[in-house]
Amino acid sequence: MKIAILSRGPSLYSTRRLKEAAVAKGHDIRVLNTLRFSIQVEEGKPELFYRGQKLSPYDGVIPRIGASITFFGTAVVRQFEQMGVFTLNSSHAISVSRDKLRSLQVLSRHNIGLAPTAFVRDKQGVLGAIRRVGGAPVIIKVLEGTQGVGVILAESEKMAEAVVETLQLARQNVLIQAFVKESRGKDMRVFVVGDKVVAAMRRVAQGDEFRSNVHRGGRVEPVHLTPEYERTAILAAQIMGLTVAGVDMLEGEDGPKIMEVNSSPGLEGIEKATGVDVAGAVIDHMAERVSFPEVDVRQRLTLKSGYGVAEVPITAESRLAKKKLRDSGLRAHEVTVLSVYRGSLVMPNPGGDYEIKPGDRLLCYGKLMTIRALIPTGQKPSRRRRNTPDVKADATEQ
Helix, strand or coil: CEEEEECCCCCCHHHHHHHHHHHHCCCEEEEECHHHEEEECCCCCCEEEECCEECCCCCEEEECCCHHHHHHHHHHHHHHHHCCCEECCCHHHHHHHHCHHHHHHHHHCCCCCECCEEECCCHHHHHHHHHHCCCCCEEEEECCCCCCCCEEEECCHHHHHHHHHHHHHCCCCEEEEECCHHHCCEEEEEEEECCEEEEEEEEECCCCCCCCCHHHCCEEEECCCCHHHHHHHHHHHHHCCCCEEEEEEEEECCEEEEEEEECCCCCHHHHHHHCCCHHHHHHHHHHHHHHCCCCCHHHHHCCCCCEEEEEEECCCCCCCCCCEHHHCCCHHHCEEEEEEEECCEEEECCCCCCECCCCCEEEEEEEHHHHHHHCCCCCCCEECCCCCCCHHHHHCCC
């Protein structure tokens, strides 16, 4: 398999480890500087040039796009996608994950733990926003910040209001986020590859520092996740549409709180803390996906007029409630249940013995007229607009 790593830093630990792992597994791998590409857009013939020469064919791409070049970097990844080359993380998912506000908005429609967060531009609305997230102390975050830069703990409402106003005057977009006091000075980084957690560590701040980032001197230790934390990390990555993700979580009194989902997570801290060959897991997953690519369900299933994919919420009054799938009559009316969502659990391809319960959400493919009749009165069907029959669909704009 011929792999390209898009990275401006061939000597960086993460890039170096991915290359070493690929070579050890017998793959041909090159590190290509993202900024050295030029994009050729032409009817029916998307192409890429590298250092002025037409790019030779590649089987797969591992994007390691720095935050400072997100726009151009995702354009390059998008061009690989148009050329039919597998990309480990999609250009769209990278774009969504890079925008802290946008990613939280996408996550917020799901039953997944989040710290209350506010975004406000009007000076008169700052104090109200602070109080709506629970009042001081609060965390103030610059939207474009990375590695703990641009994250401020404001101990009082007056301080928080002054900081937000000052940053706004400097033309910075900021988030106001509830401070999870029981997690002060520590968080978790969970490394997700595909539908599995391959490694997890706890980061602990040193001294009076409340930010636990390794780049700010935080120490790391391996951690064994409970099923709830593991499930939450996988779900967060899938919602964002990321195949490989570093999911940052706080340990709240009532369970995990997602803080951020990273599309280019570093390998150094987590490999050294856990001893896990994370780079090898990434390469193995990529080889599997290249050899068995996913089909674009959206393009295949919606070709026939009147058919599509939609989500059906099950209420206590629904005629499907408390019935087994085989007794639901759906198959007879050309409707197939692709997945069932129950809280944060996802049950793909449920069998005939599965009992449908109130509170379930059924992701169905089939006749839209039949599916529409299943939607409770007063509710709108949730149409899945992306390319997979699972939670990755919500990486589209909501």
